Amino acid sequence: MRLSDVSFRYSRRGPWIIQEVELALGAGSVVEVTGRNGAGKSTLLRLLAGIVPPTRGSIADRPPVVGYAPDVFPVDQPFTVSAYLAQMSRIRGVPAASGTALAERLNASHLLGQPLGDLSKGSAQKVGLIQSLLAPPGLLILDEPFSGLDEQTRTELPEIIEEVASAGGAVVVSDHQNQLRSFPGADHWLVEDGAVVARDGERARRTVIEVIVDADEADEVEQKLRADGYTTRRAT
Numbered sequence: 001m002r003l004s005d006v007s008f009r010y011s012r013r014g015p016w017i018i019q020e021v022e023l024a025l026g027a028g029s030v031v032e033v034t035g036r037n038g039a040g041k042s043t044l045l046r047l048l049a050g051i052v053p054p055t056r057g058s059i060a061d062r063p064p065v066v067g068y069a070p071d072v073f074p075v076d077q078p079f080t081v082s083a084y085l086a087q088m089s090r091i092r093g094v095p096a097a098s099g100t101a102l103a104e105r106l107n108a109s110h111l112l113g114q115p116l117g118d119l120s121k122g123s124a125q126k127v128g129l130i131q132s133l134l135a136p137p138g139l140l141i142l143d144e145p146f147s148g149l150d151e152q153t154r155t156e157l158p159e160i161i162e163e164v165a166s167a168g169g170a171v172v173v174s175d176h177q178n179q180l181r182s183f184p185g186a187d188h189w190l191v192e193d194g195a196v197v198a199r200d201g202e203r204a205r206r207t208v209i210e211v212i213v214d215a216d217e218a219d220e221v222e223q224k225l226r227a228d229g230y231t232t233r234r235a236t
């Protein structure tokens with residue numbers, strides 16, 4: 001999937017929220033999106049999911065099955081959780097049992113009989129998450145999925161993300177709490193002043209430490225470190 005020269009504003013005379021963004025998103029990649037409040041993370045995720053179209057530019061090769069869990073799940077719908085999930089399963093062409101199984105996995109079986117309007121923020125968040133996963137997504141977009149989740153679901157979520165990515169789905173997660181900081185191989189996009197700065201996962205996880213040794217040991221230490229796969233550089 002590729003974003004070419006994508007810009008977005010909510011109204012004709014409104015401010016540009018996203019400006020001239022060029023991004024590529026590969027199959028099986030996991031991206032953590034960060035940025036200050038109001039920077040445009042949710043807007044970028046809506047563009048990726050296809051909820052809003054770019055004002056300028058284009059988005060190509062979006063996978064056909066997109067799972068999207070919004071930051072605030074709309075609970076003002078006259079359904080119980082199970083009726084809602086059954087309806088969403090029908091729309092997505094998957095058996096109703098998919099929702100029940102996901103509810104069990106995410107510790108949400110007790111919510112199935114409840115009206116959507118009675119759910120707490122965390123429970124509504126879970127229902128949003130479950131509906132995004134009903135059909136195996138080629139693109140999974142999760143907007144602040146960790147906020148309001150209980151501990152058990154918090155630890156389950158990285159496993160689910162890993163499973164989607166291993167099956168070839170791309171996963172984009174906005175996460176101001178940096179819960180995915182240590183997720184192996186995750187890339188990072190920083191949304192700032194309308195731009196999206198992509199940082200490669202490998203590089204983002206590298207750090208530089210300074211090792212001071214006696215001059216006559218330098219060659220030996222350097223050889224050892226290189227043999228162990230580290231990159232070394234002599235300070236002058």
Ligand SMILES: Nc1ncnc2c1ncn2[C@@H]1O[C@H](COP(=O)(O)OP(=O)(O)OP(=O)(O)O)[C@@H](O)[C@H]1O
Binds near residue numbers: 010017041042044176
């Ligand atoms: N529906 C909308 N109509 C007009 N402006 C909007 C709309 N949604 C968001 N905005 C504005 O767009 C800008 C970016 O908002 P967005 O929600 O994308 O940021 P965010 O980085 O996700 O913020 P947060 O971390 O607070 O959720 C903000 O100035 C916001 O007020």
